[in-house]
Amino acid sequence: MNSIFKQRELGFRLGTGAVAFCLVLIVAAIGYELVRQSQLALAKFGFGFWINDIWDPVSGEFGARPFIWGTLYSSVLALLLAGPIALGIAIFLSELCPAWLRTPLTFLTELLAAIPSIVYGLWGIFVLVPIVRSLESALPSSLKVLPFFAGPPVGVGMLSAVLILAIMVIPFTSSVAREVLRAVPMAQREAAYALGATKWEAIQAALFYARTGIVGAVMLGFGRALGETMAVTMVIGNNPQISLSLLAPQYTMAAVLANEFTEAADELYLDALIEVGLVLFIITLFVNAGSRLLIWNMNRPATVRKPVPAAAAVGASA
Amino acid sequence: MTVSQRVFAALTGAALLVGVSAAQTQINGAGATFPNPIYSKWFSEYGKLKQVAINYQSIGSGGGIRQLTSQTVFFGATDGPMTDEQMQQAPGRILHLPTVLGAVVPVYNIPNFKGEIKFSGPVLADIFLGKITKWNDPALAKLNGGTNLPSTDISVVHRAEGSGTTYIWVDFLSKVSPEFKQKVGVNTSVKWPVGLGGKGNEGVAGLVQQTPGSIGYVELIYALQNKIAYGPVQNADGEFVQASIQSVTAAAAAAVKNMPKDFRVSITNAPGKGVYPVSSFTWILLYENPKDKNQSKAMVEFMKWALSDGQKFAADLGYAPLPQEVVKLEMAALNTIKVS
Numbered sequence: 001m002n003s004i005f006k007q008r009e010l011g012f013r014l015g016t017g018a019v020a021f022c023l024v025l026i027v028a029a030i031g032y033e034l035v036r037q038s039q040l041a042l043a044k045f046g047f048g049f050w051i052n053d054i055w056d057p058v059s060g061e062f063g064a065r066p067f068i069w070g071t072l073y074s075s076v077l078a079l080l081l082a083g084p085i086a087l088g089i090a091i092f093l094s095e096l097c098p099a100w101l102r103t104p105l106t107f108l109t110e111l112l113a114a115i116p117s118i119v120y121g122l123w124g125i126f127v128l129v130p131i132v133r134s135l136e137s138a139l140p141s142s143l144k145v146l147p148f149f150a151g152p153p154v155g156v157g158m159l160s161a162v163l164i165l166a167i168m169v170i171p172f173t174s175s176v177a178r179e180v181l182r183a184v185p186m187a188q189r190e191a192a193y194a195l196g197a198t199k200w201e202a203i204q205a206a207l208f209y210a211r212t213g214i215v216g217a218v219m220l221g222f223g224r225a226l227g228e229t230m231a232v233t234m235v236i237g238n239n240p241q242i243s244l245s246l247l248a249p250q251y252t253m254a255a256v257l258a259n260e261f262t263e264a265a266d267e268l269y270l271d272a273l274i275e276v277g278l279v280l281f282i283i284t285l286f287v288n289a290g291s292r293l294l295i296w297n298m299n300r301p302a303t304v305r306k307p308v309p310a311a312a313a314v315g316a317s318a
Numbered sequence: 319m320t321v322s323q324r325v326f327a328a329l330t331g332a333a334l335l336v337g338v339s340a341a342q343t344q345i346n347g348a349g350a351t352f353p354n355p356i357y358s359k360w361f362s363e364y365g366k367l368k369q370v371a372i373n374y375q376s377i378g379s380g381g382g383i384r385q386l387t388s389q390t391v392f393f394g395a396t397d398g399p400m401t402d403e404q405m406q407q408a409p410g411r412i413l414h415l416p417t418v419l420g421a422v423v424p425v426y427n428i429p430n431f432k433g434e435i436k437f438s439g440p441v442l443a444d445i446f447l448g449k450i451t452k453w454n455d456p457a458l459a460k461l462n463g464g465t466n467l468p469s470t471d472i473s474v475v476h477r478a479e480g481s482g483t484t485y486i487w488v489d490f491l492s493k494v495s496p497e498f499k500q501k502v503g504v505n506t507s508v509k510w511p512v513g514l515g516g517k518g519n520e521g522v523a524g525l526v527q528q529t530p531g532s533i534g535y536v537e538l539i540y541a542l543q544n545k546i547a548y549g550p551v552q553n554a555d556g557e558f559v560q561a562s563i564q565s566v567t568a569a570a571a572a573a574v575k576n577m578p579k580d581f582r583v584s585i586t587n588a589p590g591k592g593v594y595p596v597s598s599f600t601w602i603l604l605y606e607n608p609k610d611k612n613q614s615k616a617m618v619e620f621m622k623w624a625l626s627d628g629q630k631f632a633a634d635l636g637y638a639p640l641p642q643e644v645v646k647l648e649m650a651a652l653n654t655i656k657v658s
Contacts, residue, residue: 057480058503121517125524133528154473154529156514238478238515249514255478259517262351262378263480263506265404 078165090177121234180213349382349395397482439494448512475534478515539636
């Protein structure tokens with residue numbers, strides 16, 4: 001009897017282990033394949049590929065720096081914009097919202113996540129870009145001296161891309177953050193109230209308890225922003241240049257892949273495009289590893305003083 | 319009924335449901351997106367006449383050439399002819415066969431200006447190089463004598479993705495401007511010195527329609543179907559010609575005299591009267607000696623139909639039909655393809 005249970009236990013463990021290992025294999029296979037297929041470009045440009053600014057399919061000179069810049073700049077800005085909004089939505093839905101409003105609001109935010117990105121892109125071209133253009137035209141000239149607002153107001157460019165990315169990222173981040181907040185044990189809030197905390201202070205306690213999950217939610221949004229292709233390419237202007245300006249048309253890695261892959265006929269060009277994919281893959285891995293490290297660092301001290309947060313939050317604001 | 323009998327019966331039933339007849343010849347092709355509407359029309363019309371099913375994947379010219387070279391499809395299609403290097407990489411001799419013609423037109427948006435703007439090749443090249451930056455530039459004013467053009471800044475819009483439309487456009491600009499040829503060159507994607515990249519014809523047209531002072535380029539069909547204003551372009555004979563089905567076919571007819579045997583010819587900036595200079599063939603690519611002779615026979619028959627009866631579908635879809643002289647040369651070339 002006992003041995004049958006043990007066997008089952010072992011079988012279950014091996015089965016799930018094998019499935020989990022498949023995932024590792026798939027990631028490794030993607031990495032291997034990207035390296036294998038970009039051999040020509042890797043051999044010809046080496047590390048220079050990461051820091052060269054020129055992307056010229058005619059003369060066969062390829063550098064990915066403007067695309068790396070565009071991807072990181074748009075994603076970071078989108079995250080800065082979407083993060084607080086998403087967190088606000090999550091807090092409202094889990095802590096403050098009256099019950100009758102909760103279901104329709106949750107449904108609506110999640111509906112945003114279900115819209116295909118091409119629809120966002122077309123909406124971007126025909127609705128968002130004209131609005132952005134009129135906003136840009138209305139910028140006071142005192143602001144135009146800042147490098148963030150340099151250049152003519154054409155509408156398409158970094159600002160439109162950031163806005164559309166932020167809208168696309170919000171539902172992901174907010175629904176995960178909401179789930180995380182809902183998972184915070186009631187005892188945490190009750191403890192805070194018992195110590196005389198106000199509603200805001202109790203929410204702070206819950207936020208502190210849920211911080212690793214919230215960072216995870218934000219990183220999920222960041223990953224989504226890094227890889228977003230169709231909507232971004234339709235509004236970012238697709239011009240490989242490095243600029244701080246929100247008005248300038250720029251380019252991202254995912255966008256150049258989507259745009260140029262189908263018509264790339266010569267070997268070096270194709271290999272350079274696949275190397276762009278490799279660079280995106282590496283950056284995504286680093287971002288994810290970085291967020292893991294961040295969460296890990298946050299967790300370490302928390303294990304030592306687990307019951308403290310509620311009291312600490314109250315104490316800090318008192 | 320034994321198990322194997324049941325399986326056999328089930329499979330037969332499935333086969334009856336799926337394949338209408340085993341005699342039907344299947345041919346797979348892949349390539350250019352630009353001629354996809356006319357090719358789809360041809361394949362469906364031809365399917366009604368003959369037991370031939372042609373599947374076409376419009377994955378782009380580059381993809382079509384790659385798939386043909388690796389022999390995963392029977393035929394390819396491209397908007398720019400294959401280079402000598404690409405031809406050498408293929409396992410067999412490849413024939414280029416022009417099917418229809420297309421043209422690319424300059425579209426613009428100048429606020430409070432209703433007239434027509436005439437362009438010349440060198441002026442367009444300078445605009446797309448970023449050298450002419452205002453609509454009231456003397457070079458533009460000289461072409462449009464008497465028209466009062468505003469001092470608005472010019473915003474250049476080009477295609478973001480690799481495309482046959484870009485190929486035709488930069489091929490023309492490189493022919494008329496040595497500087498453009500040296501700084502930009504000819505390819506389906508190029509390094510643009512200035513401008514915004516719009517995705518697809520609709521992306522370019524959308525940006526041009528929204529951005530005051532902008533200029534872009536789209537396929538003629540697209541401008542016709544969406545009623546977008548476009549300007550005439552000066553041809554090699556010095557005439558200003560508006561793009562139309564007739565002026566594009568005229569460009570091909572003018573090129574017949576100098577037609578190379580393999581049809582790999584660019585007809586941008588062709589000499590002759592009434593010729594629209596930003597015109598181009600689009601080609602189907604076939605192996606001269608393919609492995610599967612059944613498919614080869616069916617494909618050659620289809621091509622002969624497309625070049626004769628099929629041409630009448632072209633104008634409705636905004637493509638210019640081939641001139642008779644080119645069709646004659648192609649019929650002779652088709653007869654060199656091995657069918658048995």
